[in-house]
Amino acid sequence: MEGGEAASLLGERSLGRVAEFKTYRRRWFLLAAVCLLNCSNAMLWLTFAPVADKTAAYFHISLETVNWLSIVYLLISIPFGLVATWVLDSVGLRCAVILSAWLNMMGSITRMFSVLKFLSLGSRSYWYLFIGQCLCALAQPLIIFSPTKLAALWFPDHQRATANMIASMANPLGILIANLLSPALVPEGKHIPLMLGVYAVPAVTACALATLGIHEKVPPTPPSASATNSNSQPFFTGLKMLLRNKPYIILAVCFGGGIGMFTCFSALLEQILCEKGYSNASRFRHQAIMLAITSSLFGFFGFAIYPIAMELAVECSYPVGEGTSSGLIFVASQVEGAVLMILLQALTVRVSEDPSSTCALDQDGALDWTTPVLVLAGLCSAMACCYVIFFHTDYKRLHAETVGGDLVKAEDTATADVPES
Numbered sequence: 001m002e003g004g005e006a007a008s009l010l011g012e013r014s015l016g017r018v019a020e021f022k023t024y025r026r027r028w029f030l031l032a033a034v035c036l037l038n039c040s041n042a043m044l045w046l047t048f049a050p051v052a053d054k055t056a057a058y059f060h061i062s063l064e065t066v067n068w069l070s071i072v073y074l075l076i077s078i079p080f081g082l083v084a085t086w087v088l089d090s091v092g093l094r095c096a097v098i099l100s101a102w103l104n105m106m107g108s109i110t111r112m113f114s115v116l117k118f119l120s121l122g123s124r125s126y127w128y129l130f131i132g133q134c135l136c137a138l139a140q141p142l143i144i145f146s147p148t149k150l151a152a153l154w155f156p157d158h159q160r161a162t163a164n165m166i167a168s169m170a171n172p173l174g175i176l177i178a179n180l181l182s183p184a185l186v187p188e189g190k191h192i193p194l195m196l197g198v199y200a201v202p203a204v205t206a207c208a209l210a211t212l213g214i215h216e217k218v219p220p221t222p223p224s225a226s227a228t229n230s231n232s233q234p235f236f237t238g239l240k241m242l243l244r245n246k247p248y249i250i251l252a253v254c255f256g257g258g259i260g261m262f263t264c265f266s267a268l269l270e271q272i273l274c275e276k277g278y279s280n281a282s283r284f285r286h287q288a289i290m291l292a293i294t295s296s297l298f299g300f301f302g303f304a305i306y307p308i309a310m311e312l313a314v315e316c317s318y319p320v321g322e323g324t325s326s327g328l329i330f331v332a333s334q335v336e337g338a339v340l341m342i343l344l345q346a347l348t349v350r351v352s353e354d355p356s357s358t359c360a361l362d363q364d365g366a367l368d369w370t371t372p373v374l375v376l377a378g379l380c381s382a383m384a385c386c387y388v389i390f391f392h393t394d395y396k397r398l399h400a401e402t403v404g405g406d407l408v409k410a411e412d413t414a415t416a417d418v419p420e421s
Contacts, residue, residue: 022221027154031163033209034097034150035170037143040202041104042174043181044111044136045073047199048129049267050182051192058189059114059126063271067345069133070267074338076137077144081331084141086235088323092217093149096323100142101210107135108196108203115193144171144330148310148322156223157401165307172306175266183281225401238320242328247316247393252332254387255309259330260337261380264344265298272369318397340379344372 048055052066088096111132114125147167151160185195242248310326317325348367 021156021223021225022219023156023159023223024154024219027150027163027219027223029209029213030097030150030154031167033101033206033213034143034146034167036202037097037101037104037206037210038147038167038170039174039177040108040199040206041100041136041140041143042171043178043199044104044108044133044203045070045140046175046178046266047111047182047195049269050179051186051195052271054186054189055192058192059129061126064345065126067267067341069129071338071341072130072133073137073140074263074334074341076134077141077334078331078338080138081141081145081327081334084145085321085324085327087142088145088149088327089235089238089321093146093153094214094217096142096149097146097214098210100139100146101207103135103139104143105200105203105207107132107137107139108200110135112193112196112200115196141327141330145323145327147307148314148326152224152314152322153218154223157225160224161307161311164311168307168310179266179269235321235324238317238324239328241320242317242325245317247391248313248325250387250391251309251313251316251393252329254383254391255305256329256332257336257379257383259306259333260335260340261376261383262298263333263337264340265376267341268344268369268372271367272373312393315395315397316393318400340376344369344376347372347375 048066048069052063055061055069056063056066084096087099109132111129114128114132147164150167151163155163181198182195185198186192309329313325313329314322348369349371350367
């Protein structure tokens, strides 16, 4: 082969690879839409937990009934989580995001019917809230599972972890906003209609962005080698592979348990603290520094590991689809979270009325949460120890990309060394 022909062939192959792995600026718009939707869904989930006592008084229901507005998220996402993984890996990211955006918006609007006097009569007020929460709960798995899929399909390998982190951390950001915003918006029960209206605004905005701005199932060309194999395994085949993958099972149990405990703690925090004399605007009496530090550390380490664990799930289960690998972990976390919420409430002890309590509904005596909190702390320690001791895995996706890169380099070297005639 002539030297000029060899150089020409090398140039054509290089150009082919450049064209094959290409990124598009609109990936940042998709990331922004997913972030807003993820944040909005978390805000809708935890709307009532920081003001559980005032919600119960406004709608004339018990605290246990208010807790079901949070628990329903966990229960619905368990069976629908499997459906969501199939939608993501079989139908596509665009369908999953748009469907979740519409469910999220419809749920936020349905909740507002509970405060319209001509619609909400008697016990029907609560059912509007419950149905709205159910619609939002259906949206949750679709949007929670999307970050890993979005990062794999639209971002190059050196941006995947960053994109996954940004999209995933929008969820705890929504939890933080709800914990701060709900008590600020509802100093009294009569302000609950305002709170419901405020929380509907991000949901409607996210739905408009997703519906009008997301047009493609996948980018025209993949951004990395692994993106070409993102859907390499059929859904049920991938599910069987995960159930036989020991490192993945350990990750699902330990990390899923951690997310379940974080979910449970976030939903019950107001009820735990008000019995000790703290108000919904977080009045840190007597133990201000200790309570602030421990709560901050729990939040920082509790959810900061989330995007890393989701990336680990993809790495240890490759070539199973990203939606399936991240989805099964989330389903496990919801199962454990639902069990914990029911268990911890059952472990509470009703004591004689405490004059320091700020709970609005403690006329029958305050609830002592000492035992449930100790159980939660013990479970956190046990899960962390099990993960550190037993979890070991190979990074299969990175290995596959490395092998692919080495083959390309070898091909380039062989072509470049062709002697001139």
